[in-house]
Amino acid sequence: MKDNAGTFRFTYFTDKYNETFDFYKISLDFSLEHSWDRNEDDKGALFRIGEGLIEILQRPKDSENKYPALDYRMPQGVFTGIQVWNIDELFNTYKARDVPFKQEIIDQPWGHRSFYVREPNGLVLGFYEEKF
Numbered sequence: 001m002k003d004n005a006g007t008f009r010f011t012y013f014t015d016k017y018n019e020t021f022d023f024y025k026i027s028l029d030f031s032l033e034h035s036w037d038r039n040e041d042d043k044g045a046l047f048r049i050g051e052g053l054i055e056i057l058q059r060p061k062d063s064e065n066k067y068p069a070l071d072y073r074m075p076q077g078v079f080t081g082i083q084v085w086n087i088d089e090l091f092n093t094y095k096a097r098d099v100p101f102k103q104e105i106i107d108q109p110w111g112h113r114s115f116y117v118r119e120p121n122g123l124v125l126g127f128y129e130e131k132f
Contacts, residue, residue, distance in 0.1 A: 008052040012075050012123070013059035019120045020056050021045055027099050028117075028125075030054070041065040049082055079116070079124035087113050087129035107131070 014020045024030045024047045033053060035045035041060035046053045060066050084090055091105045094117065102116040102124055114128035 009046070009055050010052065010080060011055040011057065012121070013057050013072050014074075014121050015059050016120045017043060017056065017058040023120050024054065024056070027097050028094070050084075054080070074121060075123065079126055081126050081128060084127050084129055087115070087127060090127060091115050 021035075024045070025032055030047035030049050033046040033048045035043075037043040041058065041062050042065065044055060044057040046055050059072055066072060087105065094101075094115075095104075100118050102118045103114075105113065105115040107113050108128075111131050112128040113131050114126055116124050116126045118124055
């Protein structure tokens with residue numbers, strides 16, 4: 001796999017597309033890599049964070065626009081881990097923007113300083129800085 005390594009992409013469907021788009025773009029200030037809006041059932045966006053991407057897709061309402069290989073349910077039991085370099089500065093920025101925190105900043109026993117936010121679909125985004 002080493003010779004075939006591309007960009008990691010976390011992709012999921014949402015019924016709250018506009019709210020989720022604004023959350024990543026405005027509240028978290030993630031870099032918008034690419035977006036499209038071809039029709040009500042075909043819109044999405046790629047947000048760059050570190051060396052990966054978070055891709056949000058409008059959940060299609062019309063079953064004819066669903067591909068059989070994909071799972072259209074909301075993800076559960078997953079969270080992202082996003083390494084950053086200035087955790088305290090980022091925490092204060094997000095606090096000032098009223099980003100909804102699941103857990104405010106804390107020093108973890110395994111050597112990370114971290115905080116967690118909840119995005120509009122209930123997914124948890126964990127931000128951490130290694131303090132080894």
